[in-house]
Amino acid sequence: MRLYIGNKNLSSWSMRAWLVCTAFDLPFEEIVVPFSQAPDCSFQQTMQRIHPNGKVPALQDGDVLVWDSLAICEYLAERFPEKALYPKDAQQRVRARCISAEMHSSFMQLRQLCGMNIKADLREAGAGLWAEHEGLRKEMQRIEQIWAGRPQSDGFLCGNFSIADAFYAPVIMRIQSYGLPLSQDAQRYMQTMLTHSSVQAWVLGAQAEI
Numbered sequence: 001m002r003l004y005i006g007n008k009n010l011s012s013w014s015m016r017a018w019l020v021c022t023a024f025d026l027p028f029e030e031i032v033v034p035f036s037q038a039p040d041c042s043f044q045q046t047m048q049r050i051h052p053n054g055k056v057p058a059l060q061d062g063d064v065l066v067w068d069s070l071a072i073c074e075y076l077a078e079r080f081p082e083k084a085l086y087p088k089d090a091q092q093r094v095r096a097r098c099i100s101a102e103m104h105s106s107f108m109q110l111r112q113l114c115g116m117n118i119k120a121d122l123r124e125a126g127a128g129l130w131a132e133h134e135g136l137r138k139e140m141q142r143i144e145q146i147w148a149g150r151p152q153s154d155g156f157l158c159g160n161f162s163i164a165d166a167f168y169a170p171v172i173m174r175i176q177s178y179g180l181p182l183s184q185d186a187q188r189y190m191q192t193m194l195t196h197s198s199v200q201a202w203v204l205g206a207q208a209e210i
């Protein structure tokens with residue numbers, strides 16, 4: 001399988017699919033297509049050759065092309081059922097699907113105001129955004145509520161590491177860069193994620209980018 005991703009420092013959608021492939025030791029080749037500056041537009045040209053949607057991530061598995069991060073994770077969960085990419089427990093599996101879908105379709109303020117930039121120290125900007133945007137504070141409240149629903153306080157969102165955790169990993173990167181305030185319980189989940197080997201590998205990759 002080939003997974004097309006953007007720059008590790010910036011591409012939050014790529015991070016989700018890559019974490020799932022890495023955390024579950026799936027057989028894949030990573031192809032980084034760096035976001036390009038105008039005027040050469042080589043990112044758009046490269047990705048549009050792969051799919052008209054022209055975005056990352058995209059997964060090529062033989063004849064099959066999957067071009068959306070959630071669809072990629074769903075595809076992988078079906079393709080490798082023995083790996084339990086979603087939890088084995090039925091209730092936790094429903095929760096994992098719901099909170100992954102919620103991340104996929106919501107939290108627009110957080111996404112728009114606090115773009116992922118792993119290497120940057122944006123704490124000053126973060127303090128201003130936090131003070132000015134009630135919508136951002138409300139979205140973070142909902143995220144904290146989701147995280148507080150994990151089965152064990154020292155564990156992952158739905159038990160073992162799953163697709164759901166991969167979906168919330170970019171939020172953790174944003175919280176760090178922008179210094180957004182968090183409850184102690186949420187900080188605990190954040191530490192669990194920051195010490196996961198796949199998250200550490202992605203962050204190292206981001207830091208190594210020029």
Ligand SMILES: N[C@@H](CCC(=O)N[C@@H](CS)C(=O)NCC(=O)O)C(=O)O
Pocket residue numbers: 006010011012013014044054055056057067068069070
């Ligand atoms: N809903 C899509 C969003 C993908 C997306 O917006 N990717 C961004 C990078 S993180 C992208 O490729 N942007 C380039 C562009 O829009 O030209 C997914 O989940 O995969």
